[in-house]
Amino acid sequence: MHNKPRSALFVPSSFDLYFGDNIATDAKNVRRTACAQGSGVRSIGLDPTHAVVHPIFPELSELRDMVKKALKDHYARRGEAGLFDCEVNHVSGKGHWNKKKTNDHTDMEFDNDHNPKEDNSQKPNTPVAIVCFGDPKTLTFIQHAGRGKGKRVLEANELKFLQTSAKIIVLDPRDEQWDSKMRFWKHRSDLCNKNDGVSFSLMFRVVVKEALVRPDDAQLLGVQLKDGTKKTWFEEARHDFENREGAYANYEEEVKELFKKIRSRLSAHTKASI
Secondary structure (H helix, E strand, O other): OOOOOOOHHHOOOOEEEEEEOEEEEOOOOEEEEOOOOOOOOOOOOOOHHHOEOEEOOHHHHHHHHHHHHHHHHHHHHOOOOOOOOOOOOEEEEEEEOOOOOOOOEOOOOEOOOOOEOOOOOEOOOOOEEEEEEEOOEEEEEEEEEOOOOOEEOOOOOOEEEEEOOOOEEEEOHHHHOOOOOOEEEEEEEEEOOOOOOOEEEEEEEOEOOEEEEOOOOOEEOOOOOOOHHHHHHHHHHHHHHHHOOHHHOOHHHHHHHHHHHHHHHHHOOOOOOO
16 A cells, blocks of 8 residues: 555556456446456555446457467367366556566465465466567566465576567466465566566456446446545545646656657557557
């Protein structure tokens, strides 16, 4: 809860976009598959009361179908066809730029007996597929041991994999499970060129969580921020943003320079004019 509120473009970790399948609709609202939509206490500085879960648009749906096939083919080649649920129903997007980084983490949260907690959005024991676009990143696995979040195993070497544009990487759920020594793997992903690199990642997941959203703007309904300190921070940040004060005094200029940088770097990875 110590992450101060920031504009999504400049939040220290990354800028999140969420896309879900429509489960049910009525005259006013839509129920949609959701991921990482919680109380805001552990948020990376984004106000959950203004979070949105967009519908999966046709082009993204086509890519999702390709990823589902790739996942199933991957496990079939290993003689493990049908071992895991690969019916992806949610896609999240992250952008990395301006020295953004992620901390060591597991995609699932576990209790002290290393069983998945009930409030996980992702379905337990399911893989995650990642497709990146833009400059290369390094996906690093770090071994931990023990209960809860565990402690890093200092004598274990890190495992590093290069994430290049338009390539798929599969995160196998067994990596996060205990081995015979109560050890498991956390991971993080960082730009190779931390100063000037730009990359967008799409994460394809099987989720069990659903959220009610407004059909006109995809904003989540019924989200309440219960932590008083965090609520105050968000209110103060919104005031500064709307009045272009404090951290937002030069917002337009900063955004202009950032978008110029993003277009320049992404244009190096495509023949299209962005």
